[in-house]
Amino acid sequence: MRAVICGAGIAGLALAGRLHNVLGWDVVVLEKAPKPRTEGYMIDFFGPGYDAAEAMGMLPWLEELGYPVSEAAFLDxxxxxxxxxxxxxFARTLNGRLLSIMRPDLELALRERLSxxxxLRFGVGPARIDPSAYGIRVTLTDGTVLDADLLIGADGLHSTVRAMVxxxxxxxxxxxxxxxxxxxxDDPYVxxxxxxxxxxxxxxxRQMGLYALRDGTVAAFAVHRSADPRRPDDARSALYREYGSLGWLVPRALAACPPSAQVYYDQVAQTDLPCWSRGRVVxxxxxCQAVSLLxxxxxxLAIAGAYILADQLAGTRxxxxxxxxxxxxxxxVIRDRQRAARRTARWFVPETARRLRVRRAALRFAGLPVASRLAGTSLAGKQRPPLRQLAAVPTS
Known part of the structure; x- marks a missing residue:
C-alpha cells in the first residue's frame, strides 16, 4: 500500500512514521514550505498525544527536548x-504526564524518527487530485505525478488538500x-x-508571553482580539501596532522582532467539516480537527488522531x-475540545479590566488543591476511553 501525505507538520510526520514503521506502507511526505518551520511557540504537551508518544517509544526523547517551566507568571x-x-x-493533577516543549522541537523529534x-520532499505540494486505478492520482506543483492508495491532507488550518477536495x-x-x-x-537581558x-x-x-530558550535566545508568543480574520501583509508592523502600548519587557521584544518572513502569524480558528474523508482522501x-490555541x-490531538487513523488502517481490509x-x-473527542475552547475564550485574553481582575482571582483560587484538580480536569477535557482502548475498537 502507498500513501501520499501532504504536510510535514506534527500530524503528517506522526502518521508517516506509523504507516511505514508499523504497517509497512510505502510513504511519501510533501511539504510546500522550502524547509522545516523554525517559528513556533511553547506548548504544554499532555493528554492523548502524550499517551500516543509513550506507545510509540518517544517519551524519553521528548523529555530531553522539554523545558523545566516553574510557573506561568502574569506581570503588569x-x-x-x-x-x-x-x-x-498543575502537573500533579495530570499524574505528572506533562511536558513543556517548543512546537518546532516536537516536529524535529518526529522528523528524525522517520526511516x-x-x-520527505520540501518545496512541493498538490496541484491536482484525481481518482485513479490505484485509488488517487496526485499531480504535484513541480509536474511530478504520484499514484497512491490513500491521500492524506495533513497540511494545517489552511489546507490545500481540503480546499481542493x-x-x-x-x-x-x-x-x-x-x-x-x-x-x-536575541536579548541577553530579557x-x-x-x-x-x-x-x-x-x-x-492583548497579551504577550516570553520564555527563555536553552540556546540563549528568547521566544515570544502573542495573541490579541480582532474582529477581522484577515492576516496582515506585514506581520512585524502589525505586532508594533497591536502591542506597542504594552510595558515591561515588551518594548525590547518588539525592537528585536525579526522581519515578517521569520514571524509566525495567523488567525485563531477551528475547523468544522461535515465529514473528514471523501473516497480515498482523508x-x-x-x-479537520483544529481546536485552536484557546x-x-x-x-x-494531532499525534493521537494520527495514531488512531493508522490503527484503523491496520485493522480494516x-x-x-x-x-x-x-x-x-x-x-x-475533537468536538468536546472545541466546545471547551469556545466556552473559555473570553477568559483567555480578557476583554475588559473587570474581566482581567476576575481572571486574577480565578488564578489565585487555582492555587488551592481542590481548585487545581478542577483546573486539570478542565484542561484535559471530558473523561473518555484511554487511547489504547480507542485504538482497539473495531470499525464494524
Missing part, C-alpha cells in the same frame, strides 16, 4: 507579578475573534530576567471503512 507593565500558576501543581525509506476555506473555518503570532529574538518562568503580560484585549490534524492540546472508523472514534 512594571514587571510586578499579579497572578501565577504553579506548573508542578530513510520515507520520502472538500470545498473553499471560508466554509470550513470558524473564526474565534483572535490573531496570534510567535517569533524568537533571557536572564525570565529564568525558567513562562511570563505573560497581565493585560486586557484529513488529519488541524486540516483549547490547548492541538499538538497532542477496506481503506474507506478505516477512514470512517477513524472519524467515528475521534470526532467526539
Amino acid at each position: 507593565d512594571q514587571g510586578r507579578c499579579r497572578a501565577r500558576l504553579d506548573y508542578d501543581r 530513510f525509506a520515507v520520502g 472538500f470545498g473553499e476555506e471560508q466554509r470550513c473555518l470558524r473564526y474565534l475573534g483572535y490573531h496570534t503570532a510567535a517569533f524568537t529574538f 533571557h536572564a530576567e525570565l529564568g525558567n518562568r513562562f511570563c505573560l503580560t497581565d493585560t486586557a484585549e 484529513l488529519v490534524g488541524d486540516a 483549547a490547548g492540546q492541538g499538538a497532542s 477496506r481503506v474507506e471503512d478505516a477512514l470512517h472508523g477513524y472519524e467515528r472514534l475521534w470526532r467526539p
